[in-house]
Amino acid sequence: MAAEVVASTVEIAAASQVGMKALGAGLAVGLTGIGAGVAEMGIGSAAVGATAENKDLFGLVLILTVIPETIVIFGLVVALVLWFV
Amino acid sequence: MVGMTGGPAPYIYVCTRMRVRKAKLIQRDEYQRMLNMSLTEITRVIEETAYKQEIDELATSFKGIDLIEVAISWNMAKEFQKILEITPGHLKQFTRLYLRRWDIQNILTILRGRLQGAKSGKIKEILIPAGSLDRVDLDRLLGEESAERIVEMLRGHRMYPVLAREFPAAKESGSFSRLENELYKQFYADMIAEAESGIKGGNLFLSFIRLDIDIKNVKTLFRLRADDIEEDPREMYIAGGVLAPDEFVRLNTIKEQDEFVDALKTRVHHKSLLVFLEELKGAGKVRDIEVGLTRVQLDQMERMSKRNPFSVHPILVYLEKKKYEVFNLRALARGKASKLAPERISEYLVI
Numbered sequence: 010m011a012a013e014v015v016a017s018t019v020e021i022a023a024a025s026q027v028g029m030k031a032l033g034a035g036l037a038v039g040l041t042g043i044g045a046g047v048a049e050m051g052i053g054s055a056a057v058g059a060t061a062e063n064k065d066l067f068g069l070v071l072i073l074t075v076i077p078e079t080i081v082i083f084g085l086v087v088a089l090v091l092w093f094v
Numbered sequence: 095m096v097g098m099t100g101g102p103a104p105y106i107y108v109c110t111r112m113r114v115r116k117a118k119l120i121q122r123d124e125y126q127r128m129l130n131m132s133l134t135e136i137t138r139v140i141e142e143t144a145y146k147q148e149i150d151e152l153a154t155s156f157k158g159i160d161l162i163e164v165a166i167s168w169n170m171a172k173e174f175q176k177i178l179e180i181t182p183g184h185l186k187q188f189t190r191l192y193l194r195r196w197d198i199q200n201i202l203t204i205l206r207g208r209l210q211g212a213k214s215g216k217i218k219e220i221l222i223p224a225g226s227l228d229r230v231d232l233d234r235l236l237g238e239e240s241a242e243r244i245v246e247m248l249r250g251h252r253m254y255p256v257l258a259r260e261f262p263a264a265k266e267s268g269s270f271s272r273l274e275n276e277l278y279k280q281f282y283a284d285m286i287a288e289a290e291s292g293i294k295g296g297n298l299f300l301s302f303i304r305l306d307i308d309i310k311n312v313k314t315l316f317r318l319r320a321d322d323i324e325e326d327p328r329e330m331y332i333a334g335g336v337l338a339p340d341e342f343v344r345l346n347t348i349k350e351q352d353e354f355v356d357a358l359k360t361r362v363h364h365k366s367l368l369v370f371l372e373e374l375k376g377a378g379k380v381r382d383i384e385v386g387l388t389r390v391q392l393d394q395m396e397r398m399s400k401r402n403p404f405s406v407h408p409i410l411v412y413l414e415k416k417k418y419e420v421f422n423l424r425a426l427a428r429g430k431a432s433k434l435a436p437e438r439i440s441e442y443l444v445i
Contacts, residue, residue: 050102055110058109059110059114
């Protein structure tokens with residue numbers, strides 16, 4: 010009886026560990042995505058404004074606009090590490 | 095900043111556009127080069143900048159100095175109207191209010207022209223439809239023969255109460271100075287009232303207006319000292335700045351220039367203005383002081399726009415800088431047409 014209870018507790022703990030990992034991975038990608046979005050809002054608005062006045066700036070502002078995407082990449086890496094390592 | 099749909103993004107968009115436009119304005123070294131050019135060469139240089147479209151459009155109707163003057167005025171009016179179009183939320187309200195100064199200028203030009211018997215076509219050439227009265231409204235006003243009818247047609251406009259009150263006396267005396275003073279006083283009072291009405295961003299607009307008023311009052315004080323005008327200084331005083339009416343009158347009574355500058359320094363708080371007053375030794379030419387004060391104002395405005403990069407400041411700074419670019423080009427063209435020496439012309443430029 011006692012052995013059964015221990016086995017069931019271990020199973021629950023193992024399942025909960027997997028759940029927590031999934032939650033952590035989800036948060037890592039989700040929150041960094043929101044962060045990148047907020048950052049890109051400002052940069053994107055300025056980029057569109059600058060391009061509207063001077064079309065030659067398009068290439069430069071495009072690079073500046075996607076720089077916050079690196080935050081999502083960090084989040085993705087963290088999520089992958091959590092999930093697979 | 096917020097207070098409209100879309101959050102701060104539209105503010106960032108417009109303020110960036112203003113910064114890019116400001117960077118495209120004619121720079122100091124280009125003015126220096128233009129000082130040594132002929133009128134035709136200046137026209138060609140201007141044609142290569144933002145004024146190309148207007149120069150091309152008007153080249154068939156105007157020549158020489160008239161072409162430059164009309165083209166740069168039209169360009170400025172078009173530019174200001176475009177800015178009003180793209181400005182979001184409360185910024186549009188403030189910008190529209192700020193541009194009303196052109197309505198005052200246009201109405202005074204029309205009334206003066208009409209009373210002096212100038213032809214409508216000639217008056218139209220010097221109008222700058224950058225305010226709330228567009229080209230169609232101004233054409234309608236120009237279509238009226240009598241000045242009284244023009245005033246009457248403005249019923250409902252913010253200027254009307256002052257015009258109705260002051261115009262008969264101005265017409266009788268032949269001097270528009272009091273009418274002009276009263277219109278500008280009301281203009282500044284309206285802007286202050288709007289800025290203090292609790293609209294978001296109003297405090298930043300207010301700081302800009304106060305700077306403008308302070309510089310105007312200081313310029314008036316220097317002008318009064320230079321001209322020995324026997325007029326009540328309170329007539330020319332604009333309320334809302336750092337100087338109270340009594341202080342303004344008291345400063346005007348100080349005869350000694352250095353004493354006057356020292357007294358002024360205790361009252362003003364803007365850093366650039368203090369530095370300017372610090373460097374002001376002896377009684378210089380009033381025109382040089384005025385140009386210097388305008389430079390101080392632009393410099394201070396620039397600082398404010400850097401401190402508040404996504405507010406009404408970058409927009410207003412651009413409007414001011416564009417205005418002075420047009421003034422500079424006009425001074426350059428007029429100076430060249432009058433065959434003035436480059437050094438003489440450069441004294442009138444606000445670079």
